[in-house]
Amino acid sequence: MLRVVAVRAWGLCSRPPGLCTLRSAASIAVHFPRPCLADQPLGIKVLGLDPLQEVTLRALVESEHGSLFDSCAHYRADGQGNIDLDTAPSTGGHYTGVMPMGLLWSLTPAALEHPYDRLEKKDVVKTPMRVELLVHKGHSQPKELPGLVLAKEKVDRWFAAPGVQRIRLREGDVRGSLFLPPGYGPFPGVIDLFGDEGGLVEYRSSLLASRGFASLALPYFGFEDLPRMMKDFHLEYFEEAAKFLLRHPKVKGPGVGVIGTGKGADLALSMVTFLQEVKVGVSISGCCSNTAASLHYGEQTIPALRYDMGMVQISDTAVFDIFESLGDPMDPENKQSIIPIENADGQFLFVVGEGDRNWKSSLYAQLAVSRLREHGKDNFQLLSYPGAGHRIDPPCSPFCIAARDRVLGVPILGGGEMEAHCRAQVDSWEKIQAFLQLHLS
Incomplete structure (x- = not known):
């Protein structure tokens, strides 16, 4: 009312x-x-x-x-x-x-x-x-x-509805914050990942809990006793987090979902591909390849798609444009970095802004979708927004065309136009929730 x-x-x-x-x-x-x-x-x-x-x-x-x-x-x-x-x-x-x-x-x-x-x-x-x-x-x-x-x-x-519970997590090697909706549940479980800025980011998880999801805000470096920088990623860490979430009495099984932005998005694709506990992945402004550092899981290793810092352009106002700096996933020398999402049985939702200047997320989503189609898969949806930039957040989040990177300490161009970007945030937020509810029910 x-x-x-x-x-x-x-x-x-x-x-x-x-x-x-x-x-x-x-x-x-x-x-x-x-x-x-x-x-x-x-x-x-x-x-x-x-x-x-x-x-x-x-x-x-x-x-x-x-x-x-x-x-x-x-x-x-x-x-x-x-x-x-x-x-x-x-x-x-x-x-x-x-x-x-x-x-x-x-x-x-x-x-x-x-x-x-x-x-x-x-x-x-x-x-x-x-x-x-x-x-x-x-x-x-x-x-x-x-x-x-x-x-x-x-x-x-407010970023949390009345009755939402926040539990700081130190479970084995896993760190983070678990947000639980009010009531007995069980609720669909979601792991929430952000990008290469590191640390613990909670605002999306608290809003997801306000909308009926048990959401785990999961840092993976730059927080407490986790590695300070991105070096090697081990998928066992994310597997432990998924198993913890599924064991919780307020979380509905048999599987959980994951939502990731930037680097967190390609980790989300890998989780759905390799971890049986993770059934649904939402990739926001992500890449179809593993980026930044090698990813290990058991005896398997996916090498990283690397940056060429010589391709970075710096504006007159000292804003870094890294759009062309990430390697081409389709170059023969980089194909080993592509995440084999065609092996996944879960569901994928790709959310991208066509004005993203952080990297070519629109192209990467098209490559991922083409890869699934080539293998006879239809377990995906694609939301592509003209004029939207990189950081597609929940609705009413202010538009930020360039933001200071917490790790590098310099402003990085995110791209996009304010109205188109913010309308994309409104539209995608409702569709992300509907997608998670549909496939985790």
Whole structure:
């Protein structure tokens, strides 16, 4: 059920308890479900302006590290003095056109902050991401000092629904966080992997648990006593994680799924190919080959498809374009690195952005699909999004065309266009969940 929350500019003598005091007649009305999860849209309206009044809407978010992210857009009130972001177009600022969630999509580091930081939630259970929405008089450009504040409202965006349980995991060699939905279950189990930035990334797992999945956020280097850097990968580590998940009384068998982004995506393909416990794989912006370091499983070894750093291009703003640097999987000398997914009995979902500049994920998905078809397989789906870039996250995650790599310390070009990328995040999130539910039920 939708509920309206409004902050109004009440007169000083008639201020209801708990509402902000502002001298303008304007207000912001925000429609959102309770609780407001980070993957859900908001319905934002501005009420009580003068007819046809021009204003700048801004969103402000302070990260857990104290960095400020902001966005702005220009709007004009209708004849009744109202603005409904579901129907009203922005005429300037960080975006133009009708984008109801454009203020969240376009959040970028504010002036004086590092320009290539990524807004990413760390503590996904204890605290929400607080978004402050402001209405400023007149039109002001990004990075400029905005006009007088006419109205404001704060909305808390949670990454875990009430009752979601987070369990930090130290099980044998396996590390990570297990997120369990409320209730007795059993629930479909999913292992969640990210890319070569390393460390523990939890925000997708907590949202998956909020949607009914038992999700294990699984780091594989750069965390606690795991290897500090990517050297050799051993699939037994991921096998141990899958077996642990299947043993859990709240996890539904007979198999689990895996979702991976970037390097985590090719690990997901290998898990479905070699591990009998893993039945479903979602590859987001991945490669059809094993990348970065050799992968071992028992007596088998898949060599790594390597990077040629001589192919990296650096822009005038010191952004690294590595699009051409990864080797060609189809070169005869690289074919041993291709993951033999034709041997898998499980199901694959490939999610790619055709504007990905991190590497050629769209081409790699086509190569993988062709390989399956050549072997008479139809155990796959492909979601290919024109204009989307590399990091396809859950909905309402801000678009980031280039982000500082945590390992290399330099900004890497991810590519894409904001609107196309963010719409791909909305569409793919629903289809990923449906795919996992279908094949893990």
